[in-house]
Amino acid sequence: MTKKNWNRREFIVSSALTASAVTVPRFAWARAPGEGRLVVIILRGALDGLAAVPPYGDPHYANARGVLALDKPGTTGGVLRLDATFGLHPALGFLHECYHAQQLTVVHAVSTAYRERSHFDGQDVLENGLRRPHEINSGWLNRALDSLSGAATRDAGIALGNNVPLMMRGPARVAAWSPSRLSDVDDDTLQRLADLYADDPVLSRRLADALANDAIATDASADRERVGKREQLAATLQAAAKFLVRREGPRVAVLETRGWDTHANQGADSGQLAQRLRVLDAALREFRFALQEVWEHTAVLLVTEFGRTVAVNGTRGTDHGTGAAAFLAGGAVRGGRTIADWPGLGPKALYQGRDLTPTLDLRAVLKGVLAEQLGVSANVLEREVFTDSRPVAPLRDLIRV
Amino acid sequence: MAPSAAGAANRFGFGARPTDLRSIGSDPIGWLDQQLNGDAPGVGAVGLQSSSQVLMQVLQRKQSQRAATPGQPLQKLGQLYRPIYLAEAQARLRSAVESERPWIERLVHFWSNHFAVSADKLAVTGIAGAYEREAIRPHVLGSFTSMLLAVEQHPAMLLYLDNQRSIGPNSRAAALRLRRHSTAGRQPTRADINENLAREALELHTLGVGSGYTQTDVTTFAKVLTGWSVSGGPGDDLANAGRFEFRASWHEPGEKTVFGVRYRQDGLEQGLAVLHTLARHPATATHIATKLARHFVADEPPPGLVARLAHAFLDSDGDLPTVYRALLESEQTWSTEVGKFKTPTDYIVSAYRALQVTDGDERRSFATFELLGQRPWSPGSPAGWPDRTEDWDGAAALYKRVEWAAALAARLGSRRVAADLAPAVLGRRLSERTRLAIGRADSATQALTLLLASPDFMRRPA
Numbered sequence: 001m002t003k004k005n006w007n008r009r010e011f012i013v014s015s016a017l018t019a020s021a022v023t024v025p026r027f028a029w030a031r032a033p034g035e036g037r038l039v040v041i042i043l044r045g046a047l048d049g050l051a052a053v054p055p056y057g058d059p060h061y062a063n064a065r066g067v068l069a070l071d072k073p074g075t076t077g078g079v080l081r082l083d084a085t086f087g088l089h090p091a092l093g094f095l096h097e098c099y100h101a102q103q104l105t106v107v108h109a110v111s112t113a114y115r116e117r118s119h120f121d122g123q124d125v126l127e128n129g130l131r132r133p134h135e136i137n138s139g140w141l142n143r144a145l146d147s148l149s150g151a152a153t154r155d156a157g158i159a160l161g162n163n164v165p166l167m168m169r170g171p172a173r174v175a176a177w178s179p180s181r182l183s184d185v186d187d188d189t190l191q192r193l194a195d196l197y198a199d200d201p202v203l204s205r206r207l208a209d210a211l212a213n214d215a216i217a218t219d220a221s222a223d224r225e226r227v228g229k230r231e232q233l234a235a236t237l238q239a240a241a242k243f244l245v246r247r248e249g250p251r252v253a254v255l256e257t258r259g260w261d262t263h264a265n266q267g268a269d270s271g272q273l274a275q276r277l278r279v280l281d282a283a284l285r286e287f288r289f290a291l292q293e294v295w296e297h298t299a300v301l302l303v304t305e306f307g308r309t310v311a312v313n314g315t316r317g318t319d320h321g322t323g324a325a326a327f328l329a330g331g332a333v334r335g336g337r338t339i340a341d342w343p344g345l346g347p348k349a350l351y352q353g354r355d356l357t358p359t360l361d362l363r364a365v366l367k368g369v370l371a372e373q374l375g376v377s378a379n380v381l382e383r384e385v386f387t388d389s390r391p392v393a394p395l396r397d398l399i400r401v
Numbered sequence: 402m403a404p405s406a407a408g409a410a411n412r413f414g415f416g417a418r419p420t421d422l423r424s425i426g427s428d429p430i431g432w433l434d435q436q437l438n439g440d441a442p443g444v445g446a447v448g449l450q451s452s453s454q455v456l457m458q459v460l461q462r463k464q465s466q467r468a469a470t471p472g473q474p475l476q477k478l479g480q481l482y483r484p485i486y487l488a489e490a491q492a493r494l495r496s497a498v499e500s501e502r503p504w505i506e507r508l509v510h511f512w513s514n515h516f517a518v519s520a521d522k523l524a525v526t527g528i529a530g531a532y533e534r535e536a537i538r539p540h541v542l543g544s545f546t547s548m549l550l551a552v553e554q555h556p557a558m559l560l561y562l563d564n565q566r567s568i569g570p571n572s573r574a575a576a577l578r579l580r581r582h583s584t585a586g587r588q589p590t591r592a593d594i595n596e597n598l599a600r601e602a603l604e605l606h607t608l609g610v611g612s613g614y615t616q617t618d619v620t621t622f623a624k625v626l627t628g629w630s631v632s633g634g635p636g637d638d639l640a641n642a643g644r645f646e647f648r649a650s651w652h653e654p655g656e657k658t659v660f661g662v663r664y665r666q667d668g669l670e671q672g673l674a675v676l677h678t679l680a681r682h683p684a685t686a687t688h689i690a691t692k693l694a695r696h697f698v699a700d701e702p703p704p705g706l707v708a709r710l711a712h713a714f715l716d717s718d719g720d721l722p723t724v725y726r727a728l729l730e731s732e733q734t735w736s737t738e739v740g741k742f743k744t745p746t747d748y749i750v751s752a753y754r755a756l757q758v759t760d761g762d763e764r765r766s767f768a769t770f771e772l773l774g775q776r777p778w779s780p781g782s783p784a785g786w787p788d789r790t791e792d793w794d795g796a797a798a799l800y801k802r803v804e805w806a807a808a809l810a811a812r813l814g815s816r817r818v819a820a821d822l823a824p825a826v827l828g829r830r831l832s833e834r835t836r837l838a839i840g841r842a843d844s845a846t847q848a849l850t851l852l853l854a855s856p857d858f859m860r861r862p863a
Contacts, residue, residue: 210800
């Protein structure tokens with residue numbers, strides 16, 4: 001895109017919207033209070049938390065996991081040690097570095113309030129923030145953003161991908177962006193389209209949002225052409241970084257990655273799941289690099305709908321389970337810790353005799369992150385964001401002050 | 402609101418070709434109704450292979466490669482599958498673009514998505530198209546039970562949901578495996594079930610989530626389905642390779658209770674009996690009725706309409722044309738004004754129908770679907786593609802359509818007169834604003850872009 005084009009697009013955007021003219025300041029990002037960034041990555045399909053964060057120190061671990069068990073730390077293909085109980089999957093080298101730099105907190109045996117095993121309902125609860133699926137058509141993150149001052153006049157958050165996931169739907173204005181490989185539409189046609197959409201408020205707003213976002217991440221779009229499917233997550237995170245480093249840019253980004261539903265041939269230190277974890281880890285490493293100093297103010301939260309069965313199934317994979325693992329990484333994180341009230345993997349300790357028993361409500365983590373990283377008040381958290389979660393106390397000190 | 406020709410063509414079909422609205426005339430319901438007569442049309446393209454032919458090829462290639470260069474890595478499955486997948490996708494596209502019975506094509510897409518497999522999983526890439534032609538298409542004007550049975554026994558579904566190696570822990574095969582391993586002095590690998598197919602068959606294919614089945618029902622149903630596999634393993638009859646195979650020695654023996662019904666029969670019959678019961682369950686009827694009404698009428702369909710469709714389903718024992726006719730004849734179908742946003746597939750096909758073109762060869766049309774966010778047979782999950790407007794009308798998604806429309810118009814603008822095309826394909830649904838914008842456009846290309854990107858064309862008019 002040419003420079004001239006860029007400016008004219010700004011004009012279109014500001015005429016299509018009454019409130020927000022798009023400005024793209026280029027000065028360096030300096031630390032300012034209340035400007036912490038939050039990135040949420042939804043791992044769809046139910047990541048096996050026992051594979052990603054193996055509790056190698058649990059006396060039942062090797063037996064319970066069978067062919068999926070990883071070797072002890074210090075051996076080839078063995079787990080990367082976190083502490084005497086937990087390690088990380090060997091494919092998660094970057095996250096391991098983060099842990100030792102006090103920039104990663106691992107949460108284990110965690111779950112939403114959902115106790116069935118449907119992906120789709122499980123993801124709905126993960127995103128709506130309530131106790132049951134389909135109770136509300138908005139997401140906890142959007143409701144939290146809606147409460148922040150300034151959310152009305154700028155895009156408080158952005159969803160990277162074709163459409164906005166439920167977590168980011170709701171009253172607050174959010175942007176959406178995804179890479180494209182087509183050439184630009186000429187500005188005159190765009191202007192006419194903006195007029196043509198005047199009677200259709202939804203399309204009208206969508207077009208304005210698209211044009212605003214297109215101007216910002218065009219460089220990332222060019223990067224996208226050179227990358228294969230495997231690096232898609234990395235490319236999407238690169239684009240996210242371009243939005244997040246802008247001082248007036250969105251404070252929150254959401255993206256999703258699929259393919260964690262490892263029912264067959266899951267693999268242990270190598271194989272299908274190891275490969276996915278490696279891609280994720282590498283994408284996060286590049287993301288940190290792209291964020292530069294903004295990484296210091298950023299928290300990246302990785303969540304999944306539920307965990308998987310402890311035992312291997314009949315096809316060397318795992319079926320839908322309950323207790324899961326979550327990750328909180330970034331320069332803003334008070335890391336180097338594992339948070340788990342560990343229930344154990346002994347036969348009697350398992351939930352319904354098959355799954356890791358959840359001992360922590362994920363909303364405790366989410367509440368803590370929203371409070372400390374975005375400054376969402378306790379009152380808003382109780383009344384608007386996680387409406388029926390009073391017994392779930394937020395975890396404290398997740399974020400550096 | 403009285404049904405309009407443009408409404409019928411867009412809500413139930415893939416949009417109008419320039420002459421369609423004239424032939425639909427003043428009886429849109431009649432036009433839709435008569436499409437339901439007779440068998441579903443086949444896919445016209447020549448040279449497509451059956452799923453068993455494809456799987457047989459895989460098997461033969463594996464064997465010949467092993468024989469030729471032992472120790473060498475096998476040729477990548479993806480290289481074999483990709484051209485097959487692309488040819489299938491192109492054939493499907495052509496069927497939709499050229500169809501004289503576009504409602505039937507929409508129904509094929511609907512059911513294929515209800516019983517979704519995802520070509521993202523390599524094992525399915527080469528047979529996803531064949532699956533739709535073999536298990537879905539022949540049954541869209543038949544009974545739900547026949548479709549369900551065809552789907553759950555199709556290699557694509559068995560491979561996609563990992564049932565092909567699900568083994569009963571108390572089966573003869575499991576006992577044999579234990580003995581063999583202990584003789585060899587190795588730690589035994591336990592033979593066991595995989596519950597993926599059983600769970601999704603209950604949750605997505607039949608009863609629907611929240612209908613009251615338990616984890617025990619899922620596990621037991623998975624045991625019922627042990628042995629439901631695909632032929633082509635060591636010791637199998639090569640002539641049967643790539644077809645459904647019931648492996649009796651893998652089947653978990655004994656009677657079983659699923660969702661409150663006890664099944665005394667054993668073997669293959671047990672699974673068939675469970676599927677027959679599930680297919681006729683009231684929860685299944687409501688689940689299917691809701692999805693059909695959501696797809697063809699509104700994101701949140703009127704409860705009265707859903708109830709009416711569910712009754713039609715139950716009363717007719719799942720005779721699908723009876724259910725479709727109930728949909729056509731219901732006043733609420735036509736009185737609910739929604740303007741659902743077209744899915745990318747609907748949008749692409751309706752543009753091609755309006756313009757009487759495609760994007761060219763199979764690679765280019767595949768790239769179009771990928772770009773607009775709906776690769777053929779690749780919803781990425783067994784739940785299929787979502788079906789509400791908000792799932793598709795994101796800013797980025799909309800903008801890609803605009804870009805694509807502009808590119809298509811740049812190619813065709815000088816040869817298609819948008820001002821004539823607009824009333825021909827949108828009929829009474831062409832808004833004054835769009836008509837004026839087209840009239841005032843500064844070039845033929847811009848006029849066509851505005852038509853394709855107009856709200857009237859992006860949405861399915863009522």
